[in-house]
Amino acid sequence: MAKLPLTKEMILNSAEEVLLRFGPAKANVQDIARALNVSHPVIYRHYDSKAKLWDAVVERWLDRASAPLNDILNEPISSDIKLYRWLEALFKGKRQSAINEPELYAIYTTLAAQSSEVLHQHITHLIEDTTKIIKQGVDEGVFVKDTPEQTALAILDAFTRFYHPAHVNEWQNPNIDKEFNALWDILLKGITYHSYLT
Amino acid sequence: MAKLPLTKEMILNSAEEVLLRFGPAKANVQDIARALNVSHPVIYRHYDSKAKLWDAVVERWLDRASAPLNDILNEPISSDIKLYRWLEALFKGKRQSAINEPELYAIYTTLAAQSSEVLHQHITHLIEDTTKIIKQGVDEGVFVKDTPEQTALAILDAFTRFYHPAHVNEWQNPNIDKEFNALWDILLKGITYHSYLT
Numbered sequence: 001m002a003k004l005p006l007t008k009e010m011i012l013n014s015a016e017e018v019l020l021r022f023g024p025a026k027a028n029v030q031d032i033a034r035a036l037n038v039s040h041p042v043i044y045r046h047y048d049s050k051a052k053l054w055d056a057v058v059e060r061w062l063d064r065a066s067a068p069l070n071d072i073l074n075e076p077i078s079s080d081i082k083l084y085r086w087l088e089a090l091f092k093g094k095r096q097s098a099i100n101e102p103e104l105y106a107i108y109t110t111l112a113a114q115s116s117e118v119l120h121q122h123i124t125h126l127i128e129d130t131t132k133i134i135k136q137g138v139d140e141g142v143f144v145k146d147t148p149e150q151t152a153l154a155i156l157d158a159f160t161r162f163y164h165p166a167h168v169n170e171w172q173n174p175n176i177d178k179e180f181n182a183l184w185d186i187l188l189k190g191i192t193y194h195s196y197l198t
Numbered sequence: 199m200a201k202l203p204l205t206k207e208m209i210l211n212s213a214e215e216v217l218l219r220f221g222p223a224k225a226n227v228q229d230i231a232r233a234l235n236v237s238h239p240v241i242y243r244h245y246d247s248k249a250k251l252w253d254a255v256v257e258r259w260l261d262r263a264s265a266p267l268n269d270i271l272n273e274p275i276s277s278d279i280k281l282y283r284w285l286e287a288l289f290k291g292k293r294q295s296a297i298n299e300p301e302l303y304a305i306y307t308t309l310a311a312q313s314s315e316v317l318h319q320h321i322t323h324l325i326e327d328t329t330k331i332i333k334q335g336v337d338e339g340v341f342v343k344d345t346p347e348q349t350a351l352a353i354l355d356a357f358t359r360f361y362h363p364a365h366v367n368e369w370q371n372p373n374i375d376k377e378f379n380a381l382w383d384i385l386l387k388g389i390t391y392h393s394y395l396t
Contacts (some may be wrong), residue, residue: 154380158356166364182352190388 006038008046008056017055019107024114029053055118056131058111061104065093073106073129080192084184086104086133087155090126091162096173109165121166127152134191143191158187204236206244206254212257217305222312227251253316255299259302263291277335277393280391282382284331285353288324289360289378293369307363313347325350332389341389349389356385 009175012030018031029050033040098105103188113120130152137143143151161167162180170176209230216229229237245251268286296303310317321338328350335341341349359365360378368374 005290150380151384154384155361157224157377157381158385159367161355161358161362164359166362167358179351179355182348183355186349186352186388187356187384188388190384190386 004066006036006042006046010036011046011053012057012060015053019057019188020103024054024107052173053116054111055115058108058115058118059121061108062080062112065097066125068093070130073132079133079140079142080188082155083130083133084153084188086179087159087162089183091159092165094165098168099172100163105165105168109168113162126156130155137191141193144193155187158183164178204234204240208234209241209244209251210255210258213251214302217255217309218301222252222305222308238245249313251307253313256306256313256316257319259306260310260316262325263295266291267327272332277331277338277340278386281328281331281353282335282386284327285357285360285382286378289357292361292363296363296369303363303366307366324354328354335389339391342391348350351387353385356381
């Protein structure tokens with residue numbers, strides 16, 4: 001078989017398999033090189049260190065998870081519906097991932113927790129997206145005109161229980177969707193421009 | 199020295215010391231008995247099992263932490279101020295405990311996480327207290343008349359980041375108090391009876 005040129009995607013795919021097989025504590029670059037039938041310096045040509053490679057694996061996973069959120073962000077719908085659907089997609093995406101691929105989910109959240117840089121980027125991204133929706137709502141006269149970024153942060157804080165991996169074990173509670181909606185109703189009222197309500 | 203009769207409090211004090219010294223994984227009833235200069239069956243006369251003893255230690259810690267919350271609950275102040283002060287005391291109490299006694303805090307949260315019964319009681323207690331304040335607010339015409347228990351639960355969900363031990367590392371962020379207040383402002387508006395706002 002002719003050797004294919006080694007792409008970053010091939011390395012990341014192999015890294016994912018190796019992580020799943022040996023766990024984040026034991027998996028190493030040599031295992032990945034072996035699985036790809038190359039020597040490990042070849043891997044280091046693409047990624048300087050194991051830490052950088054793990055970061056790239058987690059970033060790809062987070063990017064994949066964010067794709068549906070980006071779609072909602074760009075839909076031509078009103079800001080209140082958009083915010084609800086975006087938060088719902090954030091929660092349900094994480095929950096689905098945790099339920100459908102529990103081993104991968106555990107590996108990824110462990111790796112993410114170890115990389116403050118990746119986590120910081122992820123959170124910054126979430127705040128930016130929420131701020132965009134709040135700003136749209138201010139322009140539409142739907143949301144209050146307070147500092148949109150602070151409002152966005154407060155909304156994300158409020159929904160911590162519904163997307164932070166520390167609460168993964170609560171996501172299969174029978175009342176969790178009801179609780180999500182009860183919180184949403186209160187928050188929506190809290191950020192809605194007053195004269196819009198009357 | 200004359201032997202004092204062995205009280206539950208003496209056992210719990212000793213258990214706390216032993217837990218602090220050996221950690222929750224290694225601490226055992228024999229260590230406690232040795233520290234109290236009694237045989238371990240004497241301890242079992244008061245607590246059926248190590249698990250029950252650990253539960254009692256955690257319960258006492260939680261009760262102590264709840265004392266300031268109960269005081270606020272019984273103060274003759276209006277419901278919105280009461281709710282703010284109660285949530286603030288919940289957050290700041292946990293934060294203070296985590297900062298001032300980090301080893302004990304880590305031990306207690308580990309033990310609490312292992313005892314679904316103790317955790318369930320603690321959460322039930324928090325929900326009951328919040329519900330009382332919401333009901334007071336409904337009676338005063340300050341808060342909306344929706345089901346108070348559901349509102350209480352939503353408020354507690356919203357503040358998860360500010361009292362759940364999973365987020366202990368975020369409690370020293372320089373902006374955490376500002377974020378607490380931003381979230382409070384939105385939630386207060388969200389639960390305030392509408393004609394009260396105008």
